[in-house]
Amino acid sequence: MPHHTSNKVKVYVRTRPTNNFASDIISVERDNRTVSVHRVASANAVDNKINDWAFHLDGVFHNVSQDEIFDSVAKDVINRTLDGYNGTIMCYGQTGAGKTHTMTGFTESYPNRGVIPRTIQHLFQEINSRQDFSYSIRIAYLEIYNDQMCDLLRTLDSKTDYQQQQQQLSIGEDVGFVYVKGLSYRIANSEEEALNLLFEGETNRSIGQHVLNKQSSRSHCIFTIIIECRSILSSDDKYTVSKLNLVDLAGSERLAKTNSEGVTKREATFINKSLSFLEQVVLNLSDKKTNYSHFRSSKLTHALKDSIGGRCNTVMIANIWPELQHIEETVSTLRFASRMMCVPAEPTVNEIIDPVKAIENYKRENKYLKEELALHNTLVNRNGISYEPLSEQQLYEIENQCRRFIDGSLDDVEIQNVRQVQAVFNTLKNICRATEKDIEKKYRDRYVLTDKHDYDQQDGQKLSGTTQGVTSIGGTSGELDGQSFGIGTASKDQRVNKEALLKMTRNKRQATSKTSPGQQQPTPKEKSSPLGSKPTGATLQRSSTNDEEQFSRVKEPSDMTDMKDQPPSTPPTRTIAFEEFKQTRGLNLNKIYVENKEILASKKKQFADLARGINQMKTDIDKTRTDAERKKNERLTMGEFLNENGETIIDEEEYELIAKLQELKGIYRNDYDQWKDLKSEINYCQNLVNQCQHRLLQEFDIWYNECYSNGNNATDIDDIISSNKATNEYQVYDDAAERFERMQKELLLSDLDSMPFRQAQMRTNRRHVFNAARTQGPWKQAPTTTITNNTGFRSAQNYAQETFSLPAISVGAGRQKSMVR
Numbered sequence: 134m135p136h137h138t139s140n141k142v143k144v145y146v147r148t149r150p151t152n153n154f155a156s157d158i159i160s161v162e163r164d165n166r167t168v169s170v171h172r173v174a175s176a177n178a179v180d181n182k183i184n185d186w187a188f189h190l191d192g193v194f195h196n197v198s199q200d201e202i203f204d205s206v207a208k209d210v211i212n213r214t215l216d217g218y219n220g221t222i223m224c225y226g227q228t229g230a231g232k233t234h235t236m237t238g239f240t241e242s243y244p245n246r247g248v249i250p251r252t253i254q255h256l257f258q259e260i261n262s263r264q265d266f267s268y269s270i271r272i273a274y275l276e277i278y279n280d281q282m283c284d285l286l287r288t289l290d291s292k293t294d295y296q297q298q299q300q301q302l303s304i305g306e307d308v309g310f311v312y313v314k315g316l317s318y319r320i321a322n323s324e325e326e327a328l329n330l331l332f333e334g335e336t337n338r339s340i341g342q343h344v345l346n347k348q349s350s351r352s353h354c355i356f357t358i359i360i361e362c363r364s365i366l367s368s369d370d371k372y373t374v375s376k377l378n379l380v381d382l383a384g385s386e387r388l389a390k391t392n393s394e395g396v397t398k399r400e401a402t403f404i405n406k407s408l409s410f411l412e413q414v415v416l417n418l419s420d421k422k423t424n425y426s427h428f429r430s431s432k433l434t435h436a437l438k439d440s441i442g443g444r445c446n447t448v449m450i451a452n453i454w455p456e457l458q459h460i461e462e463t464v465s466t467l468r469f470a471s472r473m474m475c476v477p478a479e480p481t482v483n484e485i486i487d488p489v490k491a492i493e494n495y496k497r498e499n500k501y502l503k504e505e506l507a508l509h510n511t512l513v514n515r516n517g518i519s520y521e522p523l524s525e526q527q528l529y530e531i532e533n534q535c536r537r538f539i540d541g542s543l544d545d546v547e548i549q550n551v552r553q554v555q556a557v558f559n560t561l562k563n564i565c566r567a568t569e570k571d572i573e574k575k576y577r578d579r580y581v582l583t584d585k586h587d588y589d590q591q592d593g594q595k596l597s598g599t600t601q602g603v604t605s606i607g608g609t610s611g612e613l614d615g616q617s618f619g620i621g622t623a624s625k626d627q628r629v630n631k632e633a634l635l636k637m638t639r640n641k642r643q644a645t646s647k648t649s650p651g652q653q654q655p656t657p658k659e660k661s662s663p664l665g666s667k668p669t670g671a672t673l674q675r676s677s678t679n680d681e682e683q684f685s686r687v688k689e690p691s692d693m694t695d696m697k698d699q700p701p702s703t704p705p706t707r708t709i710a711f712e713e714f715k716q717t718r719g720l721n722l723n724k725i726y727v728e729n730k731e732i733l734a735s736k737k738k739q740f741a742d743l744a745r746g747i748n749q750m751k752t753d754i755d756k757t758r759t760d761a762e763r764k765k766n767e768r769l770t771m772g773e774f775l776n777e778n779g780e781t782i783i784d785e786e787e788y789e790l791i792a793k794l795q796e797l798k799g800i801y802r803n804d805y806d807q808w809k810d811l812k813s814e815i816n817y818c819q820n821l822v823n824q825c826q827h828r829l830l831q832e833f834d835i836w837y838n839e840c841y842s843n844g845n846n847a848t849d850i851d852d853i854i855s856s857n858k859a860t861n862e863y864q865v866y867d868d869a870a871e872r873f874e875r876m877q878k879e880l881l882l883s884d885l886d887s888m889p890f891r892q893a894q895m896r897t898n899r900r901h902v903f904n905a906a907r908t909q910g911p912w913k914q915a916p917t918t919t920i921t922n923n924t925g926f927r928s929a930q931n932y933a934q935e936t937f938s939l940p941a942i943s944v945g946a947g948r949q950k951s952m953v954r
């Protein structure tokens with residue numbers, strides 16, 4: 134028999150011997166690979182529109198023995214399963230065409246035994262001849278009857294047994310390897326044990342026929358042999374596991390032809406349905422344009438998912454009954470056979486790594502490498518080096534060395550091996566962290582709001598009132614440098630006590646007038662700035678690179694004493710002074726403020742991104758739901774297909790859509806929760822930024838008055854404050870806008886359905902405020918500062934952009950309730 138060598142599923146035809154061979158219609162061509170079906174004039178035969186068919190196959194067996202079938206069709210597949218490839222031999226054809234005869238044969242007649250007993254025999258013969266390998270064989274025998282699975286290697290005596298077992302069996306997949314959960318996989322150590330299992334299965338099959346009152350051969354049977362192969366000689370940690378499926382499909386039949394009724398009709402319906410699913414799968418597999426097959430449509434196709442083409446050596450025997458009365462079924466079988474020939478197959482070995490052996494190999498390799506290293510050390514005179522894990526004492530010593538290295542009392546840390554390198558790095562990391570915490574603690578003691586990420590702690594501080602009473606967000610101003618903000622005044626309760634300041638300034642002036650005659654007075658230039666008035670003191674803070682030193686200096690009011698003694702005659706404007714302040718005493722606080730603002734900006738960006746993602750997710754959910762509903766309607770239109778328990782059977786595509794819908798809903802819920810959390814975080818961060826602003830302003834007020842107040846009267850300070858009034862007003866407006874939006878958003882969270890309405894309200898409100906601002910003083914007085922800065926007003930704009938995408942979230946959230954069924 135010639136062998137077809139293309140990488141496709143191999144298909145052969147076997148004819149059932151008959152005295153009524155329809156030789157004027159069917160002929161087997163000389164090449165023994167073609168079956169021709171000729172024109173039929175009769176109206177009730179085949180399709181009288183098409184005249185002739187020629188089906189080209191991998192081989193045609195006409196009146197041949199069981200022996201020849203096995204040698205030509207099965208032997209090669211079996212040998213390859215022993216090499217680690219999966220294999221499938223499958224019989225397909227109309228009822229009575231000889232599938233069972235081919236696959237099982239007469240179990241009581243040795244010469245007429247079929248493919249399965251011959252496979253078992255050949256398998257064990259081969260195993261015995263392959264001395265370098267050890268094989269383990271496990272066998273399972275599965276029956277699929279009316280789309281229900283039954284384990285034929287379990288003793289089942291009653292109908293209840295069968296029904297219970299059917300519920301326990303289900304199909305699973307593990308890295309593309311299909312198996313039936315709950316099915317017995319029995320070990321067979323010899324040909325005899327394996328044959329016993331076959332016969333046991335056959336017996337159970339006939340008991341089942343009796344108990345369930347089912348008709349003979351109205352089920353699909355899959356006899357599975359799992360072959361595990363390990364090399365005896367090599368210490369290789371890889372081994373192969375292959376699966377050989379020997380499949381006897383139930384025979385198709387035409388209901389009209391057999392006039393079936395009752396149980397028989399029901400059986401025939403299931404058989405035809407599952408075979409048509411099989412045909413569909415084969416059709417999809419053979420179509421290069423389709424990259425998806427609905428294997429889950431039936432138990433049969435699902436169980437054969439890894440057995441039709443693909444990585445598996447698959448052979449199909451199409452059994453035909455070449456009599457005139459069966460010509461229609463014959464053509465249908467040959468058509469299916471032709472399609473099957475197009476299914477691509479690229480068999481690959483199923484190699485698995487044995488973890489126990491792999492560890493053994495690694496240990497051996499490790500030992501060998503250690504020996505190599507020891508030899509190398511001896512050759513280069515590096516004796517006495519240990520590669521064992523470091524002891525407590527050694528770690529302590531390394532830590533000591535690292536500390537001395539950092540403080541400069543040690544030039545090098547002594548290192549001999551990689552473990553020591555790791556220990557040194559770990560120690561340095563720990564020292565770094567400890568120092569970081571130390572510095573952080575000092576900052577916290579001073580400013581409270583320094584931790585960018587620890588929201589819980591910040592909450593705690595807020596609740597316990599440790600934010601030093603900074604609560605109001607009024608009285609700030611616009612930004613000048615894009616990094617910080619311009620000057621303004623703190624809220625009333627935070628302002629400097631003017632009376633006390635004036636008193637203090639008067640005292641200072643008196644002290645100044647008592648300066649000794651020889652003492653040099655500052656020049657006007659020096660007076661114009663606190664930095665210029667005294668080269669030491671505050672100036673030192675700016676030039677210092679030591680944070681800690683700077684920090685402690687800022688804390689000490691006594692540092693300013695010298696400057697206070699020499700108030701400049703013409704104080705700089707608050708704007709200029711504020712820039713100086715941010716470079717000197719306000720340096721740390723301003724840094725924290727900028728950092729907090731950056732965090733806030735990044736959170737706002739995250740917020741906007743997440744909202745966009747949620748909207749997209751909602752669109753996907755809507756689309757998937759529409760598709761699923763369409764599929765459902767199609768199914769309902771075509772008539773529902775129920776299983777034995779009256780449950781609806783849905784096809785693969787609908788199942789996938791429902792699963793996808795559930796998955797999308799899950800993601801949607803998750804994202805939505807994140808979105809809510811992020812929102813609260815943004816509000817919280819906004820509060821932190823506001824608090825920082827006020828703290829900075831408060832400190833600035835104190836500093837400014839200490840440096841420049843001449844103590845004449847209270848009106849001086851009022852003038853300074855009012856000189857920035859326009860800017861402040863504008864900032865107050867910004868903060869109010871943000872507060873309004875924040876309040877709106879809180880309301881939105883409590884009632885999501887109102888989202889579109891409230892969004893529209895917010896938009897309108899923003900428009901009004903913009904227009905009002907344009908026509909009022911602040912815009913005219915300080916347009917450059919206010920438009921280009923990056924503080925209150927700009928962030929309010931950004932906030933507005935972010936919130937525009939929210940209505941879609943609202944719609945999704947509203948629908949979410951109905952989606953969760």
Ligand SMILES: Nc1ncnc2c1ncn2[C@@H]1O[C@H](COP(=O)(O)OP(=O)(O)OP(=O)(O)O)[C@@H](O)[C@H]1O
Pocket residue numbers: 148149150226227228229230231232233234235349350351382383384385452
């Ligand atoms: N090649 C053959 N040589 C001898 N007898 C055969 C051959 N093919 C089929 N038969 C006989 O035909 C009858 C029906 O065959 P078989 O039961 O194998 O058909 P089937 O395709 O399995 O039918 P069903 O789908 O109903 O199970 C049996 O008696 C069988 O012995």
